Amino acid sequence: MKLIRGERNQSAIDKLNNKALDECDEVWAAIAYVTDDRSLIKPCYDKKIPLRLWARYDYSIPVRIDILEWFLGRSPLAVCKLIPDIFHPKVIWWRPYGVYIGSANLTQSAWFGNFETGVFLSEDEIEEQGVKPDLETFFEEIDEASHALTKELVADLRDFSQHQHFEEKENARKDFDARRKLPRLENLLSVKKRSGARERHRCEFLQEWSQTLSYIRDIAAKVALPENRPTWVSEKVPSGVHADQFLHAYYYGHVMQKHKAHHREFHTNNAKAPHTALDEAIKWWHSLTAAPNDEDRMMNEWAPFIADKLTVDKIGTLDEKTFVEVFTKVHAFRNYADRANYKSLDLEQKLPSMNSAQRGEYLARRLYKVQNNRGEHILDVLQFLLYGGSASDLSNRLFEVAFDRDRRIPHAGLSTFGEIVGWALPNEFPPRNGRTSKALYALGYDVTIHTE
Numbered sequence: 017m018k019l020i021r022g023e024r025n026q027s028a029i030d031k032l033n034n035k036a037l038d039e040c041d042e043v044w045a046a047i048a049y050v051t052d053d054r055s056l057i058k059p060c061y062d063k064k065i066p067l068r069l070w071a072r073y074d075y076s077i078p079v080r081i082d083i084l085e086w087f088l089g090r091s092p093l094a095v096c097k098l099i100p101d102i103f104h105p106k107v108i109w110w111r112p113y114g115v116y117i118g119s120a121n122l123t124q125s126a127w128f129g130n131f132e133t134g135v136f137l138s139e140d141e142i143e144e145q146g147v148k149p150d151l152e153t154f155f156e157e158i159d160e161a162s163h164a165l166t167k168e169l170v171a172d173l174r175d176f177s178q179h180q181h182f183e184e185k186e187n188a189r190k191d192f193d194a195r196r197k198l199p200r201l202e203n204l205l206s207v208k209k210r211s212g213a214r215e216r217h218r219c220e221f222l223q224e225w226s227q228t229l230s231y232i233r234d235i236a237a238k239v240a241l242p243e244n245r246p247t248w249v250s251e252k253v254p255s256g257v258h259a260d261q262f263l264h265a266y267y268y269g270h271v272m273q274k275h276k277a278h279h280r281e282f283h284t285n286n287a288k289a290p291h292t293a294l295d296e297a298i299k300w301w302h303s304l305t306a307a308p309n310d311e312d313r314m315m316n317e318w319a320p321f322i323a324d325k326l327t328v329d330k331i332g333t334l335d336e337k338t339f340v341e342v343f344t345k346v347h348a349f350r351n352y353a354d355r356a357n358y359k360s361l362d363l364e365q366k367l368p369s370m371n372s373a374q375r376g377e378y379l380a381r382r383l384y385k386v387q388n389n390r391g392e393h394i395l396d397v398l399q400f401l402l403y404g405g406s407a408s409d410l411s412n413r414l415f416e417v418a419f420d421r422d423r424r425i426p427h428a429g430l431s432t433f434g435e436i437v438g439w440a441l442p443n444e445f446p447p448r449n450g451r452t453s454k455a456l457y458a459l460g461y462d463v464t465i466h467t468e
Contacts, residue, residue, distance in 0.1 A: 017141055020118060021133040029120055030055055030127050032136060036110035041288075042066040044109040044155055049121035050079040053086065056108070056122060061094050066291060070158050073098035075192030077177045084170045089237040091230060092461060093291040097162035098169070100198045106134070107154075114138040115151065163198050164227030168408040172197055197408065218415050225411050225448075228463045231456060232446040235259045235294065244298050248306060253315045256438055256446030261311040263455040264347070266297050268309045271458045279465075282458035290460030297459060318345040319439055326440035328403045332395055336384045339395070343380040344373070346439070348431035348449035353379040356427070379427055389422040397425055401433060402440050410437065410445065430466050 020028045033056060037043075043060055050057075050071050060067040069087075072078040079098070087096040109115040118134015120126040142148045163169070176192060193200070199219075236259035238244055245251065249258060271279050286293035307313070325334060325342050334342070343349050353376040370378060383394050392400075401410070401417050414437065417423050418430035431449040438447025453465045 018136045019133065020116060020136050022129075022131050027128045029116065029118075029132070029134070032116065033059075033108070033110075036113045037063060037065060040065060040110035040113040042068070042111050044068050044107075044111060045122070046070045046103075046105045046107045046155065046158055047122045048072040048078055048104045048106065049123060050083060051121075051123045052127065053080075053083050055124075055127055057083065057086075057094070061090065064093065064291070066092070066289070067094045069094075069096045070103070070155075070162055071096060071098055072103040073100045073163070073198055075176075075189045077173060081170065081174045081177055084165060084173065087165055088167055088170060088230070089234050091234040092294065092459075096165045097159065097227075098165060098198065099158055099162045100196075100201045102201045103158070103161075105154075105158075109151065109155075112139045115142060115147075161201060163223055164230045166226050166230055167233070169197050172408070214419075217419070218412075221415050221419075222411050224464050225414070228448065228453070228456065228461075229411075229445065231461055231463070232256070232259055232263075232448060232452070235262070236446055238294070239298060239301065244302050246302055246304050248304075248312060249315065254319075254442035256442045256444075257315055257319045260438060260447040260452060261315050262298075262301050263452050264314070265301060265304075265308050265311050267451050267455040267458070269300075270297075271455060277454055279454040279458040283460060286458065286460030287462070288460070293459045314347075319442065321345065322436075322439040323442060326398065326402065326436070331402065331440075332399050334395060336381060339384050340377055340380040343383065344376040346432055346435055347451065348435045349380070349428070350376045351451075352427070352429070352432065383425065383427055386426055388425050392423070392425075394425050394428065397423065397428075398436070402437065407441075407444055434466075 020032060022028065037059055043056070043065060045056065045067065047069065048071065050069070057067065057069070059065075079096075084096065087094055106120050107115065107117050114137055116134055116136050118132060120130075120132040120134060126132055137145070137147065142151065172195070176195065233256070236255035239258050239262045240251075240255040242251075245258070267277075267279075271277055271282055282293075322342055322345055325331070325338055350372065354372045356375070356379065385393075387393055388397065397417050400423075401413050404413055414430070414433055417425075417433055435447045435449040435452075437445045450465060453463050456463045457465060
């Protein structure tokens with residue numbers, strides 16, 4: 017163990033960091049205040065060292081806005097998550113080199129000007145002193161309490177910071193609380209299990225969905241680059257649509273083998289370096305001279321068709337024929353219809369067998385006619401989902417239409433709705449369905465595979 021303290025004319029923590037970055041495989045950092053990106057953040061990225069940063073969220077804007085913006089588009093190599101209000105650690109774990117636990121935030125003044133102190137334990141000392149399990153538990157707990165960084169969240173923080181005078185501290189706090197996007201965390205000494213199972217489910221869902229949305233957006237930004245885009249993919253294709261079809265091709269071209277998905281085996285191999293797996297997959301995608309599984313049809317024909325029919329002025333007036341045309345082009349819905357048994361479709365086994373296309377058409381026609389417990393039809397539910405509030409609140413509405421007993425529509429679940437959101441609003445939300453999640457998981461991302 018070594019004491020790391022500020023000294024005149026040199027920075028002990030910067031010296032430690034430089035040495036550690038030459039030896040480590042990845043970095044986990046839990047630091048409340050972050051205004052310096054030159055000492056740790058960008059060196060990690062430049063050296064292709066995976067960085068996971070957890071930082072604080074409150075009215076004081078503890079993380080510089082341009083640093084938050086920088087993280088957008090950098091996953092899985094660089095990921096930042098925010099913890100509301102009660103987050104105050106300063107821990108940097110260069111894995112498997114050693115850990116710093118001290119007083120220094122990630123700021124120029126803390127690293128190069130202030131009196132700061134802390135301790136450094138080498139990886140051997142972490143093991144020998146039995147610290148590792150507690151250290152891992154600490155990071156698991158803060159990750160559970162954290163929220164993914166999204167472009168909506170960053171935009172809101174930027175807007176707030178530009179309209180506040182922080183010398184008026186109490187007013188700024190009140191204004192922030194009135195508009196906060198992330199719920200307040202209670203003091204650890206007073207936290208109570210007040211929320212029911214449904215509310216806990218909602219919170220867990222929103223955290224996971226937002227994080228995965230950020231992953232897909234980052235992939236979208238990468239595959240849309242001219243140097244990564246296949247020659248047969250038009251630059252006019254929305255980046256979210258492009259990312260979805262890239263993941264579609266990766267899943268059916270690599271993960272699905274002999275009619276069986278091997279996403280768990282792929283995850284085991286790629287979890288330690290998802291950025292490497294992604295880079296290799298993008299190189300493969302770029303090298304393709306033609307769409308391997310009709311991805312060009314989805315990008316050039318079906319996606320624009322769905323987007324056109326689900327605009328705010330058309331969605332409420334779709335006739336049955338057009339609705340069937342839309343839903344039979346939704347991958348998740350077609351997949352569900354193809355595997356649904358006859359009983360769930362209210363059919364008798366003795367009726368003639370239907371092929372995949374007939375099943376999709378039958379179920380779409382049936383879906384058009386049914387109502388939920390609120391008396392709403394599928395068009396009402398879609399109107400609410402897509403246009404029933406702000407874009408930043410769409411994930412909440414997605415949870416409601418997928419899981420609320422009164423709002424749910426039979427035979428339309430999370431995977432279908434998650435995909436439809438992406439086709440209807442491709443410039444804001446990339447599509448996500450069960451196949452998307454499996455492809456991400458196979459690449460090494462820690463995502464939940466939802467089923468319907």
